[in-house]
Amino acid sequence: MTTHSPEIREALRAAARWLALVDSGGASAGDLQRLEQWRTSSTLHEHAWQKALLLRQRFSALPGAVAMATLDRPDAGRRALLKQALGVAALLPAAWLASRELPLEAWTADMHTAVGERRQVLLSDGTFVQLNTDSAADIDLGARRLTLLRGEVAVRLPGHLTLTLQVPYGQVALDAGEVCLRLVDQACRVSVLKGTANLQPRQGPALLLQAGQQASLQVAGVGPVTGLDAWLLGWREGVLRLEDRPLGELLHELRRYRPGVLRWAPELEALRVTGTFRLDDTDRVLALLAASLPLQVHTRTRYWVSLAARENRA
Template sequence: MHTHSNQTREALRAAACWLALLESGRASPSDLERLAQWRGSSSEHEQAWQKAQQLRQRFSQLPPELAMATLDRPQASRRALLKQALGLAALAPAAWLLSRQLPLEAWTADVHTAVGERRRLVLSDGTVLQLNTDSAVDLNLEGASVKLLRGEVALAVLHGRNQVLQQPYGQVVISGADVCLHLFEQACRVSVVKGQATVYPLSGGAVVLQAGQQTDVGADGPGRVAALDDLLLGWREGVLRLNDRPLGDLLNELRRYRPGVLRWDPELERLRVTGTFRLDDTDRVLALLAASLPLHVQTHTRYWVSLTAREIRG
């Protein structure tokens, strides 16, 4: 469902990495040759590169005084200033691309995290709110509701308390329960760890989820109720736990916590992996995989890493 969008987004991230390398002044002749090969490998790559060039040219015309004024404004005017000029994006077009085209409301959110960052807050009613990597939420003044703008959140609501979590495809009413929401391109996954939650979609009838259940809610309403996928919940403790799962499952989750590009040979996805991997050091996770599985880790730059299959010799 998300294949085309994910490919476009990855091409933009790759273009941002190439742009950052060129602007650093450290690009070698072989780097330039690799860039030419990357651009020529698909029309999508070339379109992403042209967009990066257009952004660089556009932002280069911004007077430095305006950029400095943006940074010097008081914190209280942050939202209005961003909505008027997007000055922060103007200061660093490569970083803007690396943000994977964040919606404006995510830039101006009450609480947000960068790629690889996680945050934990306690709201006024005692609700514990956790944000996963690359996520953003808005909070109302009383703390009675949370609006998910991007990424993934977990809420632990005290017994006897209610919390409303809004998302683009409806809302979730949580009463004394632990619930996780993950917003994708065209759906929001609601997972109940403890207690129960009621999903009120924009289209279709309400769905009550019990502990150990999850469902995806989209523009057409809720999907089928399925068993909870434990792999997707370990981030609350800063880990990914796998028990005889395909390596592709781990890699697809792992690159959410790494800025830049992480690529791998498709044949590696079939390898099986078991273990607990800490999210605070993804470089170490890759090193552990290379030590235990037939694969090589190739680090082109800090923000460009590729995994290739290693031949097994008898």
């Protein structure tokens, strides 16, 4: 994992705070002037700011180039343009932006994806790695270790290799198999597709999972072993396949692949849905749902969409 001096870490955190203020739309002319002074006071500050802009664009799909071009020449007219552009682009309420703040380690990860993006790579030793939406991972082949920092990863190992998968709650030892790891609240869901995986929590005994099984790896132990939720693994092919599942399950998953806000009326969650939905066009998925279920889509902006029960008209 990449490490940073305290000075670099503080500069990156400061850049993130400045960017959150600018993106909120509430930055005053004085704020923008102080930002410019902060940027020009140190090459370290300017480097951190440019990195924040780049990563904001990569992770949240906002028009970072607009902000970069405007702030590079901070005269009054361009400041006004910036506020106008961000106002139009907002698109995203401040609360959502705050929820998308990235841990520092994810900013410098070896692999990372934006919201809605998926990546795959074949490593030099034959290991196949897939990274799901809004995820980040570090890879150290010399130490035979992959560290999942954020989101979800799938790993397939050739028959002669082993790999340790590190997460905040412990580690997973994989020997010539295929697994999927997903970080959730205070746990990591481990799904074994092929071979076996040994789950070692930070506290408590280890547990060996077989192919077709999944369990929750937590700091204090491993949760109950169950069968795979196979539909949750379809992202590796870019689809979600559901057979008579609650609509709420699909919507919660779909929200992970859309930048911005996706909301829905609670009563819609009980509707049942069957189908195969492609993750590379979530707008089309919503349109298909509206065509087949008693719901309607209200699009305030590309980044703010809500679903409501369809009104019955006599």
